[in-house]
Amino acid sequence: MHSTSLYQQVKNVITPYVVEHKISFTVALSGGVDSVVLLHVMNALKTEVPQLQLNAVYVNHGLSEYANNWQSFCKKLCATLNITFYPAQVNIENKARTSLEELARDARYKALDHHSPTGSIILLGQHLNDQLETFLLRLKRGSGLQGLASMRQTRTLNSGRMCLRPLLNVTRQNIEQFADDFNLSHITDDSNSDERFDRNFLRGKVVPVLSEKFTGFEKSASRSISLLQQQQDVLDEYTQLDLAQSQNEHRGLSCEKMGVFSLPRQANVLRCWLGQFTRLMPSQKQTQQILLQGLTAQRDAQLLIQLAEGQVRRHQGYLYFVNESVTAQKEQSVTSDNQKLSDGCYLMSFRGEGVRSPFADEQVTVRFNCPQARIKPLKKPGHNTLKHWFKDAKVAPWLRANIPLIFYNEQLVFVVGHFVSAEHYEQEGIFWKIKI
Incomplete structure (x- = not known):
């Protein structure tokens, strides 16, 4: 892929949103080569699309001793390009049964959402190799169809704000070549070479071997992921129909209506139902426990199954998700x-x-x-x-x-x-x- 092709790829992704919404874009700027290239491409697009408004947010997790230096780099880069820059400082609190990477990711999305201008679409620099690493990580964990479908080009945050990944079909090699062609300065995160982390091990030891052995491996894997996403979309349509007929107005799940479904269908609807309340899905064993105890007990039987985040309880023939830590709704x-x-x-x-x-x-x-x-x-x-x-x-x-x-x-x-x-x-x- 030539530099012009990368430019056109980004343009093709974001142009429909400019035409439809005529709103601003916020680059999630880390200072790494991916986000730096994305920022420069978006800045160049402003000459073609006059209504395009651009700004950037750097999220400082404080996890690296160089975090403040990286923030300074991003601030100077934005000043040079005359792009509005927003720094965001976050604190990561360790939680049981949750990885530091996951905590940092959640904090990053919240900070990006909070500091981006109202109505702005957030642009993320994740690329094809990130997608492939995500797929392999989820394969290692034994994920199902939804997990193996990996990252989508669009994502909606809890607030309703949209995120886009314009580089998701571009390889890391093409991004690095673009940076070399235009002599773009960027930082290198020292932690990315620490192969104690699973993603870095895949990045340094596994994916290069696969790519060298099998020509076009990244693109072939990308096509497979795209097919998985299509299949998941079809499944989601049917699951939503099942959920609609099984759920009451208080979001309780009817044990009686669920009981007529096959076991795989029950498990699928259960996960979809839980997805309304938590991202942390139950284990396979917990899923079986909920279905066995919840759907076969007497109507007035009590049930309490503790999950990683919240509980599943039963009342009057319905399953309910209870999370006492959730903030009460306001008047x-x-x-x-x-x-x-x-x-x-x-x-x-x-x-x-x-x-x-x-x-x-x-x-x-x-x-x-x-x-x-x-x-x-x-x-x-x-x-x-x-x-x-x-x-x-x-x-x-x-x-x-x-x-x-x-x-x-x-x-x-x-x-x-x-x-x-x-x-x-x-x-x-x-x-x-x-x-x-």
Whole structure:
């Protein structure tokens, strides 16, 4: 691949987003050859695409004694190119059963998201050899189809911000050749040569041998990964249909509906369901344990399986994921018929049997975790606290804090999925549902 081909490859990836969104791009700049080449290519593209806005973020993990020097290098490079530069300092806290590499990666994405301008698409410098190393690492770990599909060219962060990998089909050799052709200065991370790390071992000892022995090995592996991604996409479509018919409005997984699926299909839906709450999937043994105990027990049987992050519990024939460390949702005014909540779900309003419309002087809010709020539910005797009514209805304690509560001023009028205030009831009124 010539330098012009690399330039065209990046242009082909980012141009549709410039035309469609007309927004800025943020290069995740480490100072290494990959991100430096990406920054220079994007800067050159500004002459062809006038509406392209460009900036860069350097994430300083503090894990290397040279981290501050690398930050200074990136800052000077951006100043030379007249590109806005944002430094981001992060602190890595060690956690049990989590690798330092994974912690650093998570912190990096959060910092990139936080420091990038609003609406900006983040550009990552990962390339074809990174993709191949990721594939081999996941093969070593015994990953399934989803894991072996490796990295996608696009990624959406939890905040909804998009990330792009314009160099994902470009080899490291081509990137280094581009840097040589244009005499681009860059840094070399000393830790990349430490073969105690699995990725560095693959990079230094395994992939070069495969590439030398089998002509075009990187491109062939890339085609295989692309096919795996297509197959995963098809599987995801069917899995989403299974999940939609097996999940209630509180994101509980129906043991009864899951029970009609084959074992592989059950395991697939279970992983998809858990993926809504955590990236840390259960082991094969834990998956079998959840399915065996969860789907074969009596309807009122109790279940608690501890995972790396959170628990799977059972209540009234449904499986629930419980993570007590998750921050509670915040109160917000209800200003839309399709309002997004902080957990990513939508609070949707409909016309029908529910409560009367609010008066002009009544503010409508959605709140959470108000156990002492009082209400007289329709067809229930007397006023009492929400805690009382939840207990009466056998609502699991770990579900209660995340059930949306609709208030008119300070009066609780509707408990989504459970109670309607008898004092505000109207046959042709308003009611709310949660859309996942």
